[in-house]
Amino acid sequence: MKLATWNVNSLGVRLPQVLDWLAANPVDVLALQELKLTDDKFPADAFAAIGYHAQWFGQKTYNGVALLSRSPATNVVKNIPGFDDDMSRVITGTLALEGAAPGAASVRVIGAYFPNGQEPGSDKFDYKMEWLTALRRWVKDELAAHPNLVLMGDYNITFDEADVWDPVRLEGTIHCTEEERYHLRALVALGLSDSYRLFPQAPKSYSWWDYRDAGFRRNRGLRIDHILVSHALRPLVTACTIDKTPRANERPSDHAPVVVEITPGPAPESCA
């Protein structure tokens, strides 16, 4: 099965591109971030028309997340339980593990739009740290309950220098601070793996490029969109790629989709 994450920077603007992308890339699950629309404006009919179920958690102007899926999601949770937040940033559901024996297995999928943080030392940075702490506490519990878990979305954090187009110039700036990277490593330490780095990748591979100053053309980017998988799923991950093709669209999002392929092995069966 294939799962993907894409910060679309306004679903109202990007809907035609999302529909086109799904037609060309019929993934089983697509997590969307930055819908920038209220729940009543969510285009559920357009996704249903191309065979996708949807769960969404919108917000006016900012934030907003959704899960699109070939099979319906169950046990849907919005935001981080126990963390009071007026922003719509997280949506979670349980999906069938496609490719496994029928009814044999499921995967818990968390789609998240991590806070930007704006600038170290700002109120928004403090909120980012609190949010990251709350997320980790919750993901720890989810992992205990669901060994097959995928945490994907716009993390707004780079892992290390390899994720940054100019690590010297951007050292200590937002998305590249030690505080943010500590939280990212702590998430990984719960028992997750960065799907993208399970495979050889081209150097200077990024998932976001600044609209300004021809950032995409000059490949001045950051890798801040990630797909983390639990240890139970890790041996089943067969590919992880960043699809830059939507950046060639006329009015592109500043983020590219990230796609992971999970290939369940044959179901263990007793030999009769």
Added chain:
DNA sequence: ATGACTAAACCTTTTAGA
């Protein structure tokens, strides 16, 4: 040079993104 571009709402200007 605390910039550049894009999107939404407070809409000819500001806020936020990253």
